[in-house]
Amino acid sequence: MAWPWTTPITWAASVYGAADFNAQIRDNQNFLRRISVRQIEDAVISASTTFENLKGLRFYGLAGEVWAFVGTIFWVSNATADAKWTLQAPKGSTGIFGMGHSLPITDSWSTTFGTAIAGGSTTTVEDSFSISGLVTFGRRGEAYLQASQNTASGTTTFYDYSYLAAWRIPS
Amino acid sequence: MAWTYPISWTKGALITVADLNTYLRDNMKDIYTVIAVQTETLLKNNSAAFSDLVGMSFSVLSGEVWSFHAWSYWNSGTTPDAKWTVTAPAASTGRFGLAGGGIPLTAGNETTFGNSIAITSSGSSNQLVNLAAYITAGANGTIQLQAAQNTATAADSNWYLNSFIIAHRVSA
Numbered sequence: 001m002a003w004p005w006t007t008p009i010t011w012a013a014s015v016y017g018a019a020d021f022n023a024q025i026r027d028n029q030n031f032l033r034r035i036s037v038r039q040i041e042d043a044v045i046s047a048s049t050t051f052e053n054l055k056g057l058r059f060y061g062l063a064g065e066v067w068a069f070v071g072t073i074f075w076v077s078n079a080t081a082d083a084k085w086t087l088q089a090p091k092g093s094t095g096i097f098g099m100g101h102s103l104p105i106t107d108s109w110s111t112t113f114g115t116a117i118a119g120g121s122t123t124t125v126e127d128s129f130s131i132s133g134l135v136t137f138g139r140r141g142e143a144y145l146q147a148s149q150n151t152a153s154g155t156t157t158f159y160d161y162s163y164l165a166a167w168r169i170p171s
Numbered sequence: 172m173a174w175t176y177p178i179s180w181t182k183g184a185l186i187t188v189a190d191l192n193t194y195l196r197d198n199m200k201d202i203y204t205v206i207a208v209q210t211e212t213l214l215k216n217n218s219a220a221f222s223d224l225v226g227m228s229f230s231v232l233s234g235e236v237w238s239f240h241a242w243s244y245w246n247s248g249t250t251p252d253a254k255w256t257v258t259a260p261a262a263s264t265g266r267f268g269l270a271g272g273g274i275p276l277t278a279g280n281e282t283t284f285g286n287s288i289a290i291t292s293s294g295s296s297n298q299l300v301n302l303a304a305y306i307t308a309g310a311n312g313t314i315q316l317q318a319a320q321n322t323a324t325a326a327d328s329n330w331y332l333n334s335f336i337i338a339h340r341v342s343a
Contacts, residue, residue, distance in 0.1 A: 008199045011191035028199050068206050068335050070240070096244055096333040098299040104273040108299040109244045111333075130301065132242040134208065134333045167337065169206050 003030035003170050031170050035059055039073075039162040043147060046155050051086060051116075051146035054158055058144035059166040061090075061137035066171070071164025073129040073147065077121040080153040084118040085129065086146050092138020100130040113143075118150040131164065174201040200343065205229045209243075209334040219323040221256055221287075224330055227316035229338050231260065231308040239338035241302040241316060247292040247328040252321035254289040255302060256281075262309025271300030289321040305341075314338070 006023045040056035054073070061067050077083045087097040098109030101119040108117060119129055135143050147158045175193050180186070210226035224243070231237055247253050257267040268280030269288045281288055290300060306314060318330045 005203070008196035010196060011188045013188055024195060024199075032199070032202055032204060034204070066208075068208070068337065070242070070337070096331065098242065098244055098297070100271050100273075100299055100301055102273055104293040105296070105298075106294070107296045109297045109331075132299070132301075132335075134335055167204065167206050169208065 003027045005031045005170070034165055034167040036165045037163065039158070039160045041160050043158040044155060045147070045149050045158070047149070047152045049084075049148050049150065049152050051148045054085075054145045054147055054162060057162060057164055058142045059164070060140075060142050061135065061168070062140045063137055064171070066134065066136045066169040067143070067166050068132075068134045068169060069143075069164050069166035070130070070132045071162070073131060073145070073162045074126070074159040075128065075147070075157060076124065076126050076159075077149065077156040078124045078154045079121055080151055081156050082118055082120050082150040083129075083156055083158075084116040084148055084150040085131070086116050087113050087133055087135075087143060088146060089113040089135050089143040090137055090139045090141030093135055093143070094138065095133060095135040097131070097133030097135075102127075116150070174198055200340070203340050205336070205338040207336040207338065209330070209332050212332045213318060213330040215318075215320050215328045217320075217323045217325045219254075219320050221254075221317040221319045224316045224318055224334065227334060227336055228313050229336065230313055231306070231311070232343070233260070233308055233310045235308045235343050236306070236341040237308070237314065237338055238305045238341055239303065239314070239336050241334070241336040243300050243302060243316070243318070243334045244297065244331040245300070245318070245329060246297050246331070247320070248326045249292065249294055251324040251326050251328045252289055252291045253318060253328060254287040254321040255300070255316065255318045256287050257284050257302070257304050257306075258315045258317060259284040259306055260308055260310035260312030263306055264309065265304060265306035267302065267304035267306070269300050269302050271298070287321070
């Protein structure tokens with residue numbers, strides 16, 4: 001469904017019809033819609049490389065909708081375990097997702113949802129990833145973030161209050 | 172054009188033209204956001220000449236103030252470096268910058284639109300940079316992101332489609 005942006009009019013003492021309100025309120029509010037969510041609890045990974053959901057870091061789309069997202073993951077690990085994350089999306093979805101970090105990343109983005117993107121931890125210090133991506137939903141459902149250790153060792157924590165904002169791009 | 176906290180509409184209250192202009196027109200303009208998506212992959216081989224990242228652009232009017240963040244997904248193989256710039260209408264002022272990939276930069280921001288910011292390749296892998304800018308438009312026109320190899324090298328460098336900009340109009 002298309003929600004074009006219409007430059008807001010200056011309202012005057014006049015008679016307005018349903019078309020005016022649909023363009024000025026319904027379509028413009030749909031155009032501007034965005035969601036902002038945060039991780040609601042720590043994800044504590046102990047000696048495991050199995051992805052776990054970062055609870056709360058998800059957004060919902062309908063088939064054919066295009067969403068862009070950006071966010072930050074706060075985490076702490078160790079130099080052996082490092083860390084990895086991925087984005088899962090409904091079957092048939094296409095797009096791209098990636099990660100920025102203070103250290104070089106071997107492969108910092110992918111067009112295959114579910115692919116791991118790993119970042120190194122040189123010492124046990126509080127750290128963060130910046131994340132971004134664009135998803136064209138193949139069917140209705142949720143796109144959601146997962147994370148884990150890159151090498152099973154010790155404990156790695158992905159903190160609550162990690163967050164993302166997502167915008168539905170008007171078609 | 173400024174944000175005014177929306178009022179609670181009440182039964183029987185007179186809705187005035189001023190209300191509609193304050194709570195609809197002005198608030199809508201205040202939160203106006205543009206998301207612009209790169210629609211085709213840019214390929215460079217042995218070329219340091221800037222080309223548009225097609226789709227990574229948005230229109231501005233003279234005097235408008237905009238800020239944006241952009242995420243550019245690229246792959247430059249093992250050898251070619253890369254560079255980006257932001258072009259803007261004549262007499263535009265502000266600053267733009269680049270961060271990303273954990274790679275130290277020689278210079279990470281610029282006040283002259285059209286000048287380049289370069290980054291070395293970390294290797295033959297997919298890489299990502301974040302660009303940002305704060306711009307006062309000097310004329311009507313287009314803000315456009317561009318990229319190229321930093322040193323022309325006979326190898327493929329790609330800047331991928333689905334990179335995107337999120338731009339906010341700060342004031343009109």
